[in-house]
Amino acid sequence: MSKEDMIKEAVEEAKAKAAKEAEEQAARTDEQSEAEEQTEEAEEMEDASEDDEADASEDAEEPAAEEEAADDDKEKSGKEKKLFGRKNKKDKKDEKIEELTDRLTRQMAEFDNFRKRTEKEKSQMYEIGAKDIIEKILPVVDNFERGLAAVPEEDKANPFAEGMEKIYKQLMTTLEEIGVKPIEAVGNEFNPDYHNAVMHVEDEEFGENTVAEEFQKGYTYRESVVRHSMVKVAN
Missing domain, CATH: 2.30.22.10 (Head domain of nucleotide exchange factor GrpE)
Incomplete structure (x- = not known):
């Protein structure tokens, strides 16, 4: 084979090899494009699926939220009832305090009545005793008056008669001061x-x-x- 033939054959092989590589490159490009398209479609389908799931989740959450709100209302109502019930039901300590307070109030009222009654009785006893003493003194006053009335006018200047007159006046002043x-x-x-x-x-x-x-x-x-x-x- 001549040199020219060998060169020509090498050129043909190179062309064929280049053409084959070009075809393979085009095929890989087509496969890559198709894969990318499939990937995009898959992603779009996945996004659509996620949107559907989100909508479904929202739709499912609405009844759940309503149920939860209803449960909260029931729980709140129960707490209010319990709280209101606790207000109505007195604690044992409060009942004991009220009982002791009422007992103390009654005892104070009884003591005040006893004090007033005792003071009134003491006052009455004092007046009874004072009247008894005054009744015993009055005959002495009567005797003073009889004795002074029996003194003659010429003897009234006598020191003894004057002394008796002063004692009588002092006695009457004292009786008047105590209310007689x-x-x-x-x-x-x-x-x-x-x-x-x-x-x-x-x-x-x-x-x-x-x-x-x-x-x-x-x-x-x-x-x-x-x-x-x-x-x-x-x-």
Whole structure:
């Protein structure tokens, strides 16, 4: 074979090899394009599937959310009922506190009533005792008055008579300071609450049912009568 033939044959082989490589490259390109298209289609289908699943999930979540809201309302209502029930039901400590408070209030009221009653009884006992003492002193006052009335006018300047007069005045001042007062009788209308009528006389000089004379002076102690006036009533 000549050199030219060998070159020609080599060129033909090179062309054939290049053509084959070009065909293979085109085939690979077509396969790659087809694969890319399939991949894009698969991705689009997957995205569509995901969108459908999301919509389905949203649709499924709506009833679940409603059920959850209903459960929350029930739970809240139950808590409110429990809370309201606890408000109505008193605790044992609160009941004990109320019981002790009520007992203390009652005891304080009873003690206050007892104190008032005791003070009233003490006051009454004091007045009874004071009236008893005054009744025993009044005869002494009567004797002072009788003795001073029996002193002649010329002897009233006697130191003894003056001393007795001062003692009498001091005694009457002391009685007046503690609430003892003589009852007005002569010339006043007869009052059975203060006067004790032992005699009756018809005398035109006095009005009807008027005290004409006083035999024994009467006294009051704090508006209550210790001794009635012994009097003679006219008309």
